[in-house]
Amino acid sequence: MARLVIVSNRVASPRERAAKAGGLAVALREALGTHGGLWFGWSGETQVNPPDTPKVFRSGRVTYALLTLDPDDQRAHYAGYANGSLWPLCHYRLGALSFRRAEWEGYRRVNEHFARALFPMLRPDDIVWVHDYHFIPLAAELRKLGFGGRIGYFHHIPWPTPEVFLSLPSHAALVNDLSHYDLVGLQTEQDVRALLTYISSEARGWIAPGGVVGLRERRFRIAAFPIGIDADAFVTDAQASVGSEEEQRLAASLGGRQLAVGVDRLDYSKGLPSKLAAFGELLNRYPEHRSKVTMMQIAPVSRGEVAEYRALRRELEELAGAINGEYAEFDWVPLRYLNRPFQRATLAAIYRNARLGLVTPLRDGMNLVAKEYVAAQNPDDPGVLILSRFAGAADELSGAVLVNPYDVEGMAEAAHAALSMPIEERRERWQANWEKVRTNTIHRWCETFIHELVNAVDQFDGPSDLLGEARRG
Missing domain, CATH: 3.40.50.2000 (Glycogen Phosphorylase B;)
Incomplete structure (x- = not known):
């Protein structure tokens, strides 16, 4: 050649x-x-x-x-x-x-x-x-x-x-x-x-x-x-995380609570304010989830020299503070907001232990976080992918729960349904997604x-x- x-x-x-x-x-x-x-x-x-x-x-x-x-x-x-x-x-x-x-x-x-x-x-x-x-x-x-x-x-x-x-x-x-x-x-x-x-x-x-x-x-x-994505590599990292020091630290910090995770660059296209607002709406409309679920939003800083991105960061910090201020208990902080990147092995451990994967951009070419989340799941007890219909990945991942990222209440309803979803449906949805992820690799x-x-x-x-x-x- x-x-x-x-x-x-x-x-x-x-x-x-x-x-x-x-x-x-x-x-x-x-x-x-x-x-x-x-x-x-x-x-x-x-x-x-x-x-x-x-x-x-x-x-x-x-x-x-x-x-x-x-x-x-x-x-x-x-x-x-x-x-x-x-x-x-x-x-x-x-x-x-x-x-x-x-x-x-x-x-x-x-x-x-x-x-x-x-x-x-x-x-x-x-x-x-x-x-x-x-x-x-x-x-x-x-x-x-x-x-x-x-x-x-x-x-x-x-x-x-x-x-x-x-x-x-x-x-x-x-x-x-x-x-x-x-x-x-x-x-x-x-x-x-x-x-x-x-x-x-x-x-x-x-x-x-x-x-x-x-x-x-x-x-x-x-x-x-x-x-x-490199599906095999992500599966390997996720399996290797089982029983690791990082997974034990994560499990200990959760205290038996369910985890919802989002991983996005800090960019206005990712719909982060709506995602955080939807989590707050979940706790407001469905109080049974209070002290039962923790959200982790990882948002590494992107283009920090641009004024609009600095304004977005301030908005997210205020939103996170408001949600934690209203709903936190002395032994539970609802939202963990992190502005730094993590290596793939650490992300694989987080994904594997997350009951919800929250991928809700306002518009995205593909969004590989959605596919990474699927690859990292435990097939016997998989989590649920909540995915924006405006992400390119929505065309392939038919097992995801599709949402409109402009509909905060609709996203809260979807998160409630996913947290309550029977394991049989979770497995069926994951299997449909995994077939696409494992065949259409990078x-x-x-x-x-x-x-x-x-x-x-x-x-x-x-x-x-x-x-x-x-x-x-």
């Missing part, structure tokens, strides 16, 4: 342990190790007048290339356009969307910088796989420089409906950039429909069977590739995308065939 080249904003160091790096980083590193390849990304460093060439080092069969950015360009690219425009847009938070032409220009400038630095390192038959919204224009920039090999893109966050996407002043340019990829991967079929609808109605492109698209002189394919996702990218350009013989097929369809 041709060499694999991966481009991402963050590059996992070869010295970073799997428990810290996360499933995606591990899977990508494994794919590179299997095929041999290059991982290209930002070094995490900024410098005025940075060098045009990346820092390059090798570990095993993988070459790592890390590029330093100008501080003004990095701010415009990352905090500005990527996370000030694209992130809120894709999560349907138009009130938080900020568009400035200088940041849009900085975003494109960084993509051009990446392309110029990467192009000399590429071989004609390389397979290039670009990850996420930071680098949508990268393929177009590489094509300008003359690279004619296969390039794929995977969008890890939701893709908005046309009505929402049109709110972005640069929407047409972004979709034109996407047309320079051979394969565009999205998380769900709903995301695929949203993008195809925009292309057919707004961009006046052609849609052929199988998600093949003709747009101007380009042809490419759009398809859903729902991402998974490794299968990775292999499938690479296979489809290798074969993507063979869908049609040429643009004329595409147009003819579309007209016949």
